Amino acid sequence: MSIASPSTAVSNSADVVIAGGAVVGGAVACFLRKLGFAGRVVVIERDTTYAQSATARSAGGIRTQFSTPENIRLSRASLAIIRELGFMDEVGFREQGYLILASETGRATLAANVATQRREGADVVMEEPAALAARFPWLSTDGIAAGAFGRSGEGWIDPSSLMSALRRESRAMGVEFVTGEVCGIDVVGGGRIDAVRLTNGDRIVCGRLVNATGPHAGALAHMAGVALPVEPRKRYVYVVDCRDLPRRIADAPLTVDPSGVWFRPEGRTFICGRSPDAAQEPADLDLDRIDHDFFDTEIWPHLAARVPAFEAIKVINAWAGHYDYNTLDQNGIIGRHPELANFYLCNGFSGHGLQQAPAAGRAIAELIVHGRFVTLELTRLGFERIARGEALAEQNVI
Numbered sequence: 483m484s485i486a487s488p489s490t491a492v493s494n495s496a497d498v499v500i501a502g503g504a505v506v507g508g509a510v511a512c513f514l515r516k517l518g519f520a521g522r523v524v525v526i527e528r529d530t531t532y533a534q535s536a537t538a539r540s541a542g543g544i545r546t547q548f549s550t551p552e553n554i555r556l557s558r559a560s561l562a563i564i565r566e567l568g569f570m571d572e573v574g575f576r577e578q579g580y581l582i583l584a585s586e587t588g589r590a591t592l593a594a595n596v597a598t599q600r601r602e603g604a605d606v607v608m609e610e611p612a613a614l615a616a617r618f619p620w621l622s623t624d625g626i627a628a629g630a631f632g633r634s635g636e637g638w639i640d641p642s643s644l645m646s647a648l649r650r651e652s653r654a655m656g657v658e659f660v661t662g663e664v665c666g667i668d669v670v671g672g673g674r675i676d677a678v679r680l681t682n683g684d685r686i687v688c689g690r691l692v693n694a695t696g697p698h699a700g701a702l703a704h705m706a707g708v709a710l711p712v713e714p715r716k717r718y719v720y721v722v723d724c725r726d727l728p729r730r731i732a733d734a735p736l737t738v739d740p741s742g743v744w745f746r747p748e749g750r751t752f753i754c755g756r757s758p759d760a761a762q763e764p765a766d767l768d769l770d771r772i773d774h775d776f777f778d779t780e781i782w783p784h785l786a787a788r789v790p791a792f793e794a795i796k797v798i799n800a801w802a803g804h805y806d807y808n809t810l811d812q813n814g815i816i817g818r819h820p821e822l823a824n825f826y827l828c829n830g831f832s833g834h835g836l837q838q839a840p841a842a843g844r845a846i847a848e849l850i851v852h853g854r855f856v857t858l859e860l861t862r863l864g865f866e867r868i869a870r871g872e873a874l875a876e877q878n879v880i
Contacts, residue, residue, distance in 0.1 A: 495687035497521025502694035508648030509843020515655035528663035539803025546604035559841035579735035620728030699829035811873035817864030
């Protein structure tokens with residue numbers, strides 16, 4: 483952070499600068515225009531190929547099975563937005579649901595979560611092992627006490643297609659996308675951001691700054707003197723081929739084992755993964771390096787135990803991506819900073835940002851245009867809880 487005098491002679495200025503042009507930044511930009519914001523909106527993106535972006539490397543899941551009501555509302559609203567914008571065919575939504583399994587020790591938590599989800603209007607049912615075995619004949623229910631299945635409103639989309647659609651819509655309404663990387667933020671007395679500085683030497687005076695930089699959100703906030711507990715965490719996704727496809731498994735939901743291992747079908751192949759324990763967090767954040775031993779020791783044994791046909795599978799591809807991980811409570815941080823009045827945060831989703839981006843982007847746009855949340859009440863997700871160190875914990879982080 484640098485303290486600067488208010489600039490009066492800089493022609494390069496914008497009413498809103500959005501740092502980060504992937505799915506969250508695109509959603510904020512899109513809804514600013516849809517809500518009637520007429521000022522200049524500039525989106526800054528350092529990687530215009532988006533090849534390394536968290537969005538492009540996401541698995542693209544959409545689910546309502548969360549423990550926090552705000553997360554359920556965000557995901558349900560985002561799916562409705564995708565429909566309303568006419569993007570459904572473009573993003574290729576496969577509405578095959580999520581199946582979250584619980585052992586006896588997790589049964590009470592699962593039941594409480596399902597009750598919360600149903601109160602929020604989610605189409606989720608909790609079923610006993612016999613009913614699960616009848617519905618999913620490829621599934622072994624050994625060690626399973628119950629499962630929660632999303633019958634509608636859950637599945638997966640193509641992340642890059644959603645990102646592209648939001649950018650296209652924003653550009654059509656006059657939003658400017660520029661290539662650059664923020665390397666500094668000038669803050670003036672009275673608690674306001676005056677401008678952002680880019681590595682190419684440009685300086686953009688901004689009426690408002692939106693932090694939509696995903697895994698890099700903590701680093702960008704630090705430039706403004708804000709301690710934001712968001713950092714990149716590396717996650718692996720493995721593509722496997724099954725020699726003997728079980729009956730009906732091509733229509734399987736995204737299935738989450740009590741171990742945390744998850745898988746879903748992609749034609750005759752499957753993708754799978756698991757978030758590592760704290761002691762297993764990769765120190766190497768290079769996305770080009772994949773830990774195949776992690777699959778062999780931490781994923782495959784659970785897959786084979788849950789789906790007997792997976793005893794004979796072969797890894798044929800893999801990729802890695804970054805979560806924008808909120809180290810306090812793994813929930814999104816959505817709102818205006820309480821001390822920097824023109825600094826807006828939309829970060830820390832910890833793996834569920836893609837599916838919540840449309841609604842979260844709309845929420846930030848509402849704060850800018852109307853000064854308050856209009857469509858969804860998201861006050862509990864604001865920065866104030868971060869400042870107090872009070873976690874709003876999400877139990878269903880996949």
